[in-house]
């Protein structure tokens with residue numbers, strides 16, 4: 083163990099692999115020093131674990147109804163968080179619901195930022211009419227409130243989880259494009275870009291290998307900060323009946339069905355609400371912490387903050 | 389025959405409707421294995437000439453020939469293998485998120501040259517950096533070390549011509565000496581041709597055989613090394629440059645001017 | 647009359663691989679004069695300058711027995727008080743000017759921003775003041791430069807813009823970190839005469855960080871020579887070229903000279919006792 087650590091922290095690595103692993107190890111050390119980010123990381127890791135081991139963790143089947151045990155309050159033996167109006171165990175539904183949440187987050191996280199990065203860096207790098215066209219397109223998407231746009235898209239595409247993801251992804255990319263373009267503008271005239279151009283690199287190589295890394299940290303941070311919003315929009319679509327369809331245990335859908343009893347049986351809507359709150363908080367904290375970790379200079383350089 | 393022939397070169401930048409004539413009708417020739425210096429006022433277009441050769445500045449008139457042939461535009465891969473540049477500012481010319489290893493192996497990857505491991509180690513040795521620096525990031529290096537990385541990068545493709553834009557102005561005296569010695573050694577070993585910008589006449593004198601003095605985007609006067617050392621300049625501007633460099637002359641240290 | 651008094655200043659970086667001491671116990675005091683700091687790359691010149699403004703980012707730490715600017719204890723000042731000092735009463739010209747300018751804001755915007763926000767000066771007046779400052783640093787075409795973005799400037803112009811920016815608020819103390827390294831000798835002389843005028847006429851204090859020993863010996867009143875975070879020698883500037891310390895001597899010997907031989911320049915010999923880790927006379 084300690085020899086592994088020595089190998090990782092060796093200031094003079096001897097191979098590319100060792101250097102890369104050493105960087106990861108340093109990033110891990112940095113994130114570990116930041117207690118809030120660690121809290122966020124723990125929450126997100128818990129979400130993943132719960133989703134993976136849902137069948138083992140859930141005490142009941144999330145879909146089986148038991149009308150004899152409707153609307154039991156939290157703390158009832160066998161139903162720790164109570165039951166809903168069909169007598170389904172809320173805890174089990176939240177546990178299974180984490181799978182859906184994770185699925186949505188995962189899909190959005192691999193589509194929207196990639197699209198945004200592509201559009202933003204291309205617009206920023208080439209400038210001129212390419213920039214004008216792409217940025218007007220971005221503005222059009224930005225001009226609509228996200229939820230409304232997602233609603234309109236789902237209304238066209240038809241309800242369902244894939245369509246909900248598609249709608250969210252299509253409404254989520256414009257801010258990433260904006261960020262990526264802004265970062266691209268600050269680096270495209272720099273000498274290090276001129277230097278690779280002089281070495282004969284083409285536009286694809288320059289954008290992918292030299293410009294994207296400069297945009298990546300701000301985009302990743304923005305993505306983690308946005309994840310809370312994505313969960314809420316997915317929940318909102320579920321709530322309106324346009325996302326995941328009942329009887330799937332999606333958190334937003336659960337809130338929507340609990341709304342009818344909000345005053346007498348508060349727990350039906352509150353428990354999934356709490357789950358959304360905690361997971362959103364986790365992603366937010368993680369995003370804040372990543373800001374410090376992703377910049378290799380942040381912990382070592384002495385250059386002044388602007 | 390001259391290796392680099394620049395004939396009546398003009399560069400005009402257009403920004404927001406304004407025209408900036410950065411270089412106006414400058415001609416110069418550099419022979420093979422020669423070292424040619426550019427000095428002059430700040431903002432007089434020295435860097436712009438080097439950038440124009442590399443296709444990084446908008447040429448509005450004149451021709452640039454290398455080895456007797458007009459260089460194609462866009463420059464293309466053959467050009468990159470022949471001509472490389474070291475930029476003015478070592479703090480801005482290395483990618484902050486790439487390790488030294490990545491920066492140095494990038495040109496090899498672009499040109500599909502293999503064996504990058506060994507070549508990176510070799511070039512680090514050439515410029516006198518310990519190979520243990522290979523996986524550092526630029527911010528972990530001092531200014532002089534960064535400049536040596538920039539020189540190493542320029543050497544990766546074994547070019548024939550090196551364009552050097554103030555290679556030592558950001559460096560302290562001891563590192564400047566190291567870098568100048570390194571450049572001279574590399575020129576001798578690899579038979580390189582230098583086109584070098586500096587504002588320190590002592591550096592130019594140490595490095596170059598001929599020097600062109602520039603002001604306001606125009607060439608003012610061309611001097612040989614001997615003429616420079618003997619203060620045989622004809623124009624007032626070149627003389628004022630020389631006079632202001634009095635403390636860089638060989639001989640008894642001058643009295644401090646107060 | 648002391649403007650700045652620094653006793654036993656230390657700057658330490660707590661990196662993952664252990665603490666790195668960039669400045670190890672530097673003491674000096676500055677009146678309304680020109681103090682030069684010279685030394686090789688990495689000797690802690692920049693960090694000393696930054697520490698005075700408390701501009702060291704974590705994991706860097708600043709410690710000092712005493713650091714007082716014009717009666718105000720800089721070690722105890724709140725972040726707010728420091729912000730009020732920076733730029734206004736203490737200016738700093740950064741070493742890498744183009745890096746320190748905002749690449750997506752025009753030079754004019756950056757020059758007038760402070761004037762308009764802090765001093766509440768009208769647009770036209772701020773513009774006029776900025777143009778005057780650019781003219782003072784020998785920029786030929788100030789109107790064009792005002793509209794230009796940093797990448798459209800030459801290296802030396804970026805440096806002069808940075809100097810102009812720092813001089814506009816008329817600070818009492820200016821820390822200039824390699825302010826003229828990219829300037830040719832004639833423009834350099836002009837810029838130095840502006841700084842000189844400010845010290846003489848307005849009584850500004852100037853810390854002039856540079857690696858150009860000949861320049862410092864000509865321009866400053868007093869010079870501190872730094873090596874590995876310590877001050878190894880303090881001399882009257884006029885005597886610098888005759889300095890006795892082997893390190894200072896070594897630095898001087900590395901310099902090429904007009905009409906000098908083409909032989910390889912001598913390097914710095916670090917085998918002497920002064921170069922060992924606990925070397926230094928202070």
Ligand SMILES: Nc1ncnc2c1ncn2[C@@H]1O[C@H](COP(=O)(O)OP(=O)(O)OP(=O)(O)O)[C@@H](O)[C@H]1O
Nearest residue numbers: 401410430431432433434435436798800801802803
């Ligand atoms: N991209 C650009 N757009 C507009 N003007 C530019 C651009 N690049 C350079 N210039 C202008 O061209 C002129 C010459 O600049 P250049 O960088 O060649 O000067 P230089 O001789 O290298 O000066 P220095 O010694 O200060 O580096 C300057 O007036 C500068 O403002």
Ligand SMILES: Nc1ncnc2c1ncn2[C@@H]1O[C@H](COP(=O)(O)OP(=O)(O)OP(=O)(O)O)[C@@H](O)[C@H]1O
Nearest residue numbers: 382383384531659666668687688689690691692693
């Ligand atoms: N973030 C950091 N982490 C660790 N060490 C650092 C950090 N920043 C600076 N240092 C170290 O502090 C020392 C002093 O650096 P400083 O920038 O003050 O040097 P300098 O005298 O200004 O050199 P130069 O002439 O090259 O500008 C250097 O040895 C550097 O390695």
Ligand SMILES: [Mg+2]
Nearest residue numbers: 435476800801
């Ligand atoms: Mg230049």
Ligand SMILES: [Mg+2]
Nearest residue numbers: 691692693741
């Ligand atoms: Mg410095």
